[in-house]
Amino acid sequence: MPRMQVYLPDALYREVKERGLPASELLQAAVVAELRRQELAARADQYLTELLAEVGEPSEAEFARADAIARRLQERAIAAQAG
Structure with missing residues (x-):
């Protein structure tokens, strides 16, 4: 197995x-x-490129709807964290 200086x-x-951690194993897992x-x-970027080519850019109305949904989800998450 090749060695590498870090x-x-x-x-x-x-x-x-x-902590007595195994540095080599940690580095391997991190890599x-x-x-x-x-x-x-890279796969996500490729998928989005293909999707945009297939269906085109979202309209302003679609962006606004997506933004509203994202805001509601964020508000729910914040409310859930608050208890």
């Missing part, structure tokens, strides 16, 4: 060492997660 800020290095995130973002 630099960490002092505070982060100390935390990893103090896998980042690669997956980038792949999903």
Whole structure:
């Protein structure tokens, strides 16, 4: 397995060492997660490009409706957090 040298800020290095965390395994998991995130973002961009080509840009009315729905969802989430 190839090796790689990684630099960490002092505070982060100390935390990893103090907690006895497996730095190599953490880095591998972080790289896998980042690669997956980038792949999903690229797929989402591709899907949106294809969707826009198929159905076109949303109208102002559609944007306004989506904005109103998003606002209501946000208000519900805030109310749910408040108890």
